[in-house]
Amino acid sequence: MSNTTPFHKSVLVDAVVKYALPANGRIFVDGTFGLGGHSRAVLAACPSVEEVIGIDRDAEILDYSCKSLDDPRITRFQANASNLPEILAQKNLCGVDGILLDLGVSSWQLDNPARGFSFSRPGPLDMRMNSDDSQTAADLVNKLDRDELVRIFFEYGEEKFSRRIADAIVKQREISPFSTTDQLAKTVYDAVPAAGRHQTHIHPATRVFQALRIAVNKELDEIENFLSIVLGCLNPGGHLTMISFHSLEDRLVKTFMQKNQKGCECPPRFPVCVCGKKPQLQILTSKAIFAGENEIAENPRARSARLRAACKIDTGVARK
Numbered sequence: 001m002s003n004t005t006p007f008h009k010s011v012l013v014d015a016v017v018k019y020a021l022p023a024n025g026r027i028f029v030d031g032t033f034g035l036g037g038h039s040r041a042v043l044a045a046c047p048s049v050e051e052v053i054g055i056d057r058d059a060e061i062l063d064y065s066c067k068s069l070d071d072p073r074i075t076r077f078q079a080n081a082s083n084l085p086e087i088l089a090q091k092n093l094c095g096v097d098g099i100l101l102d103l104g105v106s107s108w109q110l111d112n113p114a115r116g117f118s119f120s121r122p123g124p125l126d127m128r129m130n131s132d133d134s135q136t137a138a139d140l141v142n143k144l145d146r147d148e149l150v151r152i153f154f155e156y157g158e159e160k161f162s163r164r165i166a167d168a169i170v171k172q173r174e175i176s177p178f179s180t181t182d183q184l185a186k187t188v189y190d191a192v193p194a195a196g197r198h199q200t201h202i203h204p205a206t207r208v209f210q211a212l213r214i215a216v217n218k219e220l221d222e223i224e225n226f227l228s229i230v231l232g233c234l235n236p237g238g239h240l241t242m243i244s245f246h247s248l249e250d251r252l253v254k255t256f257m258q259k260n261q262k263g264c265e266c267p268p269r270f271p272v273c274v275c276g277k278k279p280q281l282q283i284l285t286s287k288a289i290f291a292g293e294n295e296i297a298e299n300p301r302a303r304s305a306r307l308r309a310a311c312k313i314d315t316g317v318a319r320k
């Protein structure tokens with residue numbers, strides 16, 4: 001374990017507390033537990049909570065969180081959030097009252113050079129949230145063909161110099177394979193034209209590192225897997241709260257919530273419904289919630305955070 005002091009400032013805490021659970025919710029799932037900042041806030045604000053199921057892909061951060069947040073109501077699981085059905089089965093639970101996902105990585109992971117998420121300090125080019133996963137960022141950078149690297153940098157990083165960067169990587173890896181964050185950061189820096197470097201205030205490698213992290217951890221597939229199981233894990237009246245930091249993530253969440261808020265999908269010309277589709281969710285946040293200026297000034301990471309919440313429709317007695 002590293003000696004880095006664990007630190008992560010949770011984003012949008014007031015909105016999380018507001019939407020995380022219905023009144024008198026008892027069981028809360030924090031599917032991206034990290035250092036437990038959001039769970040701490042929910043436990044403090046919602047006295048009805050009897051149990052928190054804390055899930056994280058990263059065993060190291062879960063271990064650390066035991067020191068920073070020690071509460072008998074919390075049970076921790078090293079797993080993907082999409083493994084929630086198996087976790088509930090293990091605990092003999094049919095459903096829970098609130099589920100939160102605060103996507104991406106924590107500041108502690110980013111700031112820990114041994115994890116290889118950031119170019120700001122030299123470290124192994126790793127980026128795996130779960131160290132048992134087989135592929136590191138170095139594996140992708142050294143093995144993927146040029147067009148796949150272009151796709152990843154363009155789609156996940158919205159990097160406009162994707163082609164130049166992929167070409168530079170392919171050329172450089174023929175001389176010596178990439179193994180460290182600083183090697184990659186330098187290659188990216190050199191590949192971006194000087195005019196392009198000065199167009200933004202961020203380091204030219206920022207987008208490439210973000211894109212590789214999403215690819216290494218298959219983050220978008222994981223969100224889709226999670227959304228495919230989440231309705232089956234919520235009790236009627238239960239809340240789903242999602243915080244995303246990337247437009248592709250947010251689009252998946254928004255589309256999912258809108259689709260499940262809709263009922264019948266039969267063509268309007270049909271006299272009666274034949275699809276039988278019933279609304280399953282009620283959206284609680286008509287628009288995404290963003291951090292205010294004060295929060296962004298204190299925690300620049302909050303700038304790209306957006307929160308959406310929905311409630312599973314209770315077809316029986318209303319609980320809200």
Ligand SMILES: C[S@@+](CC[C@H](N)C(=O)[O-])C[C@H]1O[C@@H](n2cnc3c(N)ncnc32)[C@H](O)[C@@H]1O
Pocket residue numbers: 008009010011031032033034035036037038039055056057058061079080081082102103104105106129222223
């Ligand atoms: C932004 S941090 C969460 C911070 C936490 N909400 C807090 O306030 O302290 C995201 C955490 O979720 C984990 N993570 C990301 N995606 C995950 C997933 N699909 N399943 C489980 N854990 C995930 C990361 O390892 C990281 O520790």
